[in-house]
Amino acid sequence: QGQLVESGGGLVKPGGSLRLSCAASGFSFSDYYMNWIRQAPGKGLEWLSYISSNSNSPEIKYADSVRGRFTISRDNAKNSVSLQLSSLRTEDTAVYFCASGYLWFDPWGQGTQVIVSS
Amino acid sequence: QSALTQPASVSGSPGQSITISCTGTNSDIGGYNSVSWYQQHPGKAPRVMIYDVTNRPSGVSNRFSGSKSGNTASLTISGLQAEDEADYYCSSYTSSTALLLFGGGTRLTVL
Numbered sequence: 001q002g003q004l005v006e007s008g009g010g011l012v013k014p015g016g017s018l019r020l021s022c023a024a025s026g027f028s029f030s031d032y033y034m035n036w037i038r039q040a041p042g043k044g045l046e047w048l049s050y051i052s053s054n055s056n057s058p059e060i061k062y063a064d065s066v067r068g069r070f071t072i073s074r075d076n077a078k079n080s081v082s083l084q085l086s087s088l089r090t091e092d093t094a095v096y097f098c099a100s101g102y103l104w105f106d107p108w109g110q111g112t113q114v115i116v117s118s
Numbered sequence: 119q120s121a122l123t124q125p126a127s128v129s130g131s132p133g134q135s136i137t138i139s140c141t142g143t144n145s146d147i148g149g150y151n152s153v154s155w156y157q158q159h160p161g162k163a164p165r166v167m168i169y170d171v172t173n174r175p176s177g178v179s180n181r182f183s184g185s186k187s188g189n190t191a192s193l194t195i196s197g198l199q200a201e202d203e204a205d206y207y208c209s210s211y212t213s214s215t216a217l218l219l220f221g222g223g224t225r226l227t228v229l
Contacts, residue, residue, distance in 0.1 A: 044121065044207060044222045045207050045209075045220040047216075047220065061217050063216060063217070097163060097164070103152045105154075106165075106175060108163040108165070111163060
C-alpha cells in the first residue's frame with residue numbers, strides 16, 4: 001500500500017518563499033506521475049502541478065494560478081517530490097497535498113498547511 | 119477556468135440511493151473519459167472512489183458507481199451507510215490550459 005508524507009508547511013509573509021516536500025514509500029515511485037493539489041480553508045480542491053515519471057526529461061505542467069511562481073521537482077533516488085513556492089500571496093493559504101497518478105490520484109498524502117499572512 | 123458544477127449538498131436515509139451530478143462542458147467532461155470522484159471526510163485527505171468515469175479502484179465498495187451523459191457525470195451511492203457521510207468532489211481532464219478541473223464539492227448528509 002503506497003504512502004505519501006508531506007512536510008515543509010508553515011507561516012510565511014506575503015512575497016515570501018517556502019519549499020514543500022513529499023516522501024513516498026510502498027510503491028514504485030519512479031514509475032508514477034506526481035502531483036500537488038491544494039485546498040484553501042473551507043473550499044474545494046485545486047490541482048496545481050504535475051511532473052511525469054521520466055527522470056531524464058520530465059514533463060511538467062502548472063495551473064495558471066501558480067505558473068511562474070511555483071516550481072515542481074522530483075528526486076527518484078530519494079523517492080521524493082518537492083514544490084518550491086515563491087512570491088506567495090494571501091490567497092495561497094491552503095493545505096497542500098501531494099498525490100500520485102495521471103489525471104486521477106491515488107494515494108494522497110495527509111497534507112501540509114501553508115499560511116501566508118503578515 | 120471555472121470549476122465543474124456540483125450541487126452544494128445532497129442527503130439521503132440509510133439504505134437509500136443518491137446521485138451526485140457534476141456538470142462541465144465539451145472541453146472537459148463531454149470531450150474526454152477522464153472523470154474521477156473523490157470522497158473526503160473532515161480533516162482527512164481525499165480518497166479516489168471512481169476513475170475514468172466508471173472504474174472502481176481495488177478496495178472501493180461496489181455500492182459506488184459512476185456514469186456520464188453528455189457534459190454531465192454522475193456518482194451514485196446505493197445502500198447509503200452512515201460512513202458515506204462526507205464531501206464528494208468530481209474532477210475531469212480539460213483541454214484548456216487548466217489541464218485538470220475539480221468540482222466545487224458536494225456535502226452528503228446521511229439522515
